[in-house]
Amino acid sequence: MRFPVHDIKVRGYCNGGRRNTIAMSAGLGLGSSRFALQQKAALSKEKIMARTVVVTGSTSGIGLAIATAFAAKGDNVVINGFGKPEEIDAIKTRLEASGGGKVIYHPADMTKPAEIADMIATANSTFGSVDVLVNNAGIQHVEKIEDFPIEKWDQIIAINLSSSFHTIRAAIPLMKARKYGRIINIASAHGLVASPFKSAYVAAKHGILGLTKTAALELAEFGVTVNAICPGYVLTPLVEKQIPDTAKARGMTEEQVKNEVILKVQPTHEFVKAEEIGALSLYLASDEARQVTGTHVSIDGGWTAE
Ligand code: NAD
Numbered sequence: 001m002r003f004p005v006h007d008i009k010v011r012g013y014c015n016g017g018r019r020n021t022i023a024m025s026a027g028l029g030l031g032s033s034r035f036a037l038q039q040k041a042a043l044s045k046e047k048i049m050a051r052t053v054v055v056t057g058s059t060s061g062i063g064l065a066i067a068t069a070f071a072a073k074g075d076n077v078v079i080n081g082f083g084k085p086e087e088i089d090a091i092k093t094r095l096e097a098s099g100g101g102k103v104i105y106h107p108a109d110m111t112k113p114a115e116i117a118d119m120i121a122t123a124n125s126t127f128g129s130v131d132v133l134v135n136n137a138g139i140q141h142v143e144k145i146e147d148f149p150i151e152k153w154d155q156i157i158a159i160n161l162s163s164s165f166h167t168i169r170a171a172i173p174l175m176k177a178r179k180y181g182r183i184i185n186i187a188s189a190h191g192l193v194a195s196p197f198k199s200a201y202v203a204a205k206h207g208i209l210g211l212t213k214t215a216a217l218e219l220a221e222f223g224v225t226v227n228a229i230c231p232g233y234v235l236t237p238l239v240e241k242q243i244p245d246t247a248k249a250r251g252m253t254e255e256q257v258k259n260e261v262i263l264k265v266q267p268t269h270e271f272v273k274a275e276e277i278g279a280l281s282l283y284l285a286s287d288e289a290r291q292v293t294g295t296h297v298s299i300d301g302g303w304t305a306e
């Protein structure tokens with residue numbers, strides 16, 4: 001007699017410590033005690049252990065929302081970015097309380113390759129792996145090209161583009177050795193389309209998409225996926241700060257900038273929420289997304305569909 005088969009999914013660790021999904025087939029016709037024993041054995045064998053997640057620029061805005069999303073799942077998280085020590089301590093305490101994982105702070109400046117390498121090495125020495133790397137740190141400067149300060153160009157390229165090369169470079173040997181990894185680069189709608197007065201930002205974000213595709217090809221056979229997220233406007237300090245500059249560059253009021261520049265480009269006429277990018281990051285880091293690599297996902301209220 002054939003019995004219907006049901007899949008029981010147990011989240012746990014295998015394959016060098018990565019979180020995985022174990023499918024156990026259970027025939028309903030099995031004696032209930034035998035079935036229960038099988039289930040218990042599988043559950044006790046498979047401990048749910050935390051991944052190690054590094055999120056650059058996670059003391060504010062989108063990075064903080066991403067770190068919050070992973071911490072709530074019980075993952076160990078390395079946060080990074082600038083901020084007052086007491087505010088960073090408060091973030092650590094809040095994140096640890098939410099999911100029970102451990103949270104450490106690394107102060108690496110994303111313009112300094114040696115500090116970036118130290119951040120990845122510290123994550124590995126503290127938690128034993130780097131499973132998920134989210135390259136999020138970024139800054140903006142809004143000015144005409146002919147007036148654009150050279151040091152601002154260099155700083156934006158360093159933080160918004162080169163820092164991701166340095167983190168990925170340092171994380172690759174660790175991920176390859178474990179045959180597992182998830183790399184998520186926070187690009188932008190400006191990785192796909194341009195706006196005037198944002199030359200360095202647009203150049204860096206277009207560059208990030210190229211780095212994403214190249215790394216994905218190099219890592220495809222090693223269980224490591226590399227993807228980019230292209231958000232539209234999210235009301236974070238980065239956007240709030242550029243409103244007065246954009247108003248100046250375009251000769252508009254700040255209110256006009258918000259409605260006629262920022263929300264005008266998003267057909268939904270709504271800001272994207274940082275938490276929505278956190279949720280998308282969780283998906284890209286999941287087992288279900290293991291065949292998603294070398295691509296970008298837009299979350300921009302329809303901006304780049306036009
Ligand atoms: P934010 O200003 O709120 O946060 C930026 C984070 O980066 C902060 O934690 C800051 O301390 C950190 N940071 C800045 N310079 C750093 C450095 N040198 N070293 C280490 N950390 C540094 O900005 P946000 O809006 O949350 O932006 C996060 C990312 O999302 C950026 O890459 C940005 O380009 C991208 N993005 C933002 C929007 C948006 O509308 N806010 C849209 C698309 C993409």
